[in-house]
Amino acid sequence: MDDTDQIVLSVDGLQVLIDVLTADGYRVIGPTVREKAIVYDDVASVADLPRGWTDEQDGGRYRLVRRDDSALFGFAVGASSWKQFLHRPVVKLWRARRSKNSWQVVPEVPPVERLAFIGVRACELEAIKLQDQVLLEGEHPDSHYQARRDNVFVVAVNCAVAGGTCFCVSMSTGPKAESGYDLALTEISDGEEGTVFVAEAGSGRGRSLLAKLPHRPASAADRQSAKAVSERTAASMGREMRSDDLHELLHRNLDHPHWDAVAQRCLTCGNCTMVCPTCFCTTVEDASDLTGKEASRTRRWDSCFTIDFSYLHGGSVRTSGGARYRQWLTHKLATWFDQFGTSGCVGCGRCITWCPVGIDITAEVEAIRDSEAD
Amino acid sequence: MVYRPEAVNTRRGTADATVPSVARVRRRWREGPHTWTLELEPEDGELPQFAAGQFNMLTAFGIGEAAISVSGDPGSKGTLVHTVRAVGPVSTALATLQSGDYVGLRGPFGTGWPMQEAQQRDVVIVSGGLGLAPLRPAIYHLLAERQRYGRVAVLYGSRSPGDILFRRELQRWRGELDMDVKVTVDHAPDDWRGNVGVVTSFIPRTTFDPANSVALVCGPELMMAFTVSALQDAGVRDEAIYISMERNMKCAVGLCGHCQFGTTLVCRDGPVLPFDRVRDMLTIPEI
Numbered sequence: 001m002d003d004t005d006q007i008v009l010s011v012d013g014l015q016v017l018i019d020v021l022t023a024d025g026y027r028v029i030g031p032t033v034r035e036k037a038i039v040y041d042d043v044a045s046v047a048d049l050p051r052g053w054t055d056e057q058d059g060g061r062y063r064l065v066r067r068d069d070s071a072l073f074g075f076a077v078g079a080s081s082w083k084q085f086l087h088r089p090v091v092k093l094w095r096a097r098r099s100k101n102s103w104q105v106v107p108e109v110p111p112v113e114r115l116a117f118i119g120v121r122a123c124e125l126e127a128i129k130l131q132d133q134v135l136l137e138g139e140h141p142d143s144h145y146q147a148r149r150d151n152v153f154v155v156a157v158n159c160a161v162a163g164g165t166c167f168c169v170s171m172s173t174g175p176k177a178e179s180g181y182d183l184a185l186t187e188i189s190d191g192e193e194g195t196v197f198v199a200e201a202g203s204g205r206g207r208s209l210l211a212k213l214p215h216r217p218a219s220a221a222d223r224q225s226a227k228a229v230s231e232r233t234a235a236s237m238g239r240e241m242r243s244d245d246l247h248e249l250l251h252r253n254l255d256h257p258h259w260d261a262v263a264q265r266c267l268t269c270g271n272c273t274m275v276c277p278t279c280f281c282t283t284v285e286d287a288s289d290l291t292g293k294e295a296s297r298t299r300r301w302d303s304c305f306t307i308d309f310s311y312l313h314g315g316s317v318r319t320s321g322g323a324r325y326r327q328w329l330t331h332k333l334a335t336w337f338d339q340f341g342t343s344g345c346v347g348c349g350r351c352i353t354w355c356p357v358g359i360d361i362t363a364e365v366e367a368i369r370d371s372e373a374d
Numbered sequence: 375m376v377y378r379p380e381a382v383n384t385r386r387g388t389a390d391a392t393v394p395s396v397a398r399v400r401r402r403w404r405e406g407p408h409t410w411t412l413e414l415e416p417e418d419g420e421l422p423q424f425a426a427g428q429f430n431m432l433t434a435f436g437i438g439e440a441a442i443s444v445s446g447d448p449g450s451k452g453t454l455v456h457t458v459r460a461v462g463p464v465s466t467a468l469a470t471l472q473s474g475d476y477v478g479l480r481g482p483f484g485t486g487w488p489m490q491e492a493q494q495r496d497v498v499i500v501s502g503g504l505g506l507a508p509l510r511p512a513i514y515h516l517l518a519e520r521q522r523y524g525r526v527a528v529l530y531g532s533r534s535p536g537d538i539l540f541r542r543e544l545q546r547w548r549g550e551l552d553m554d555v556k557v558t559v560d561h562a563p564d565d566w567r568g569n570v571g572v573v574t575s576f577i578p579r580t581t582f583d584p585a586n587s588v589a590l591v592c593g594p595e596l597m598m599a600f601t602v603s604a605l606q607d608a609g610v611r612d613e614a615i616y617i618s619m620e621r622n623m624k625c626a627v628g629l630c631g632h633c634q635f636g637t638t639l640v641c642r643d644g645p646v647l648p649f650d651r652v653r654d655m656l657t658i659p660e661i
Contacts, residue, residue: 104396
């Protein structure tokens, strides 16, 4: 995208963006404040956005605190991710009905809903790409994910602050959105004109939408300010993790005693898998009515931290907490390469923040790496 | 490091892979303790063709679904044969289906045994317990195409004489003059006059050309690990050893993550895997 295509939107312009998307039939979803956290939910106006809020994050700790400005996107990420809208937590797959002497299986047709996401972070764009790869690019695409994914309009907002557990720079996934969006905004809060957004399009439909919004062309100074925002964010990452050697490092250390050391702290609660924007595992549950004439299958998010996950005739493969933590971490950082050709971690830091005991993926990897140096 | 699948012999499920078709149980017979074989016929249309070593997902409507390898003859058209051991609610519901009952059927999925690659070579089949079920289609195929293969050995270990699976077939195969069939049990009552001991002990006592053979192995993981060592000791190269892995399966098409075995998704990359793909993982507990 040519720099000259950048424009400047006011907060009112952002409201017009929401209005235009809504008028186009999109359900507009963005960050809101709910239960003292940033939660992605329906957004009707800019007043629904977390104006003047930021988040403090650390291992096992998340707090919303007031900013001293009126930034609308002055935070990192909360527990919720866009995964819940694309890869739904609960999906009915089919129903079956017993007729006189057979069964009739009726597939559930995924409902068509046009979704517009506002405020997608660079790491989250990469997470969506990873889920696309797993769920759509194999031999048997997931039709339910496909139906929702096909109808999404993505408005990325480049991070203006790095969270305390962020490490996207280490994973080369941010903080600036590079691709995978229709529009990308960089917020310049409380300048001479108040809060403005430097906007650029990443797709044809993004370009035609931008043209409908009240705007002025971006000056060299605007572009410089936007660039400075991303540079400042990149320089203030809360965490870092060396990522060039992870595949080999972890494959070499599958029987490392550190897995059991982590298990001393790990509650195997599965929070990390629920908040992770790339975790895609699901299970199915079959049900029938009391007469046995109706049956159905429902797919649900699952977690590799449950005992049931690896259940195999009479027992589970991974019974110890150490083995389950190892499965999760090595899948993210090593075997994802073997299975899908890329890393499965985007450095969003959610697993660190939302771990009730503050287990830190970057620190656990470092502990293993350090032990090799000893 | 880009993953490149090296599928051996893949024929996979239909387009909407999450939705089962309906099949009818034509016949059901007992194989051993808690173990039954179901012969399925289509409710309408045709049953899918399968390759020896592949599996299907069978649904007991309203109860659940399980991955069951096809245990019948790949050459026989019109029916599909599965052997099920009743251990949990789903397998018990499947194993107790009666002739005329209905099951949901998805598949076939996964890789098959390398029957093409094995041509003109000796074939050593090593199986333990229910592991003989996914190998039976390979044995049927070897018998049907006997001229294309070198020596054929079937080595089978069972827990006790009463647990021996496919007893009639083993007796029939042993009657073949160009096939070496050896059976052993872990423990036996006094009236057993056969071999007692682990199946791996047959390997040094079996005649085959290690430099020009293919080994097909299926059984409990520990048994497979010991079998691979014995085959390596006999001089068989890692690339010529194939194992069939088992993991919890839900979707069977690489979407649900349940069947991960380290670097592989067993439903997509397996269940039949060349040993050199899993060498570093097979002996690590709880992978």
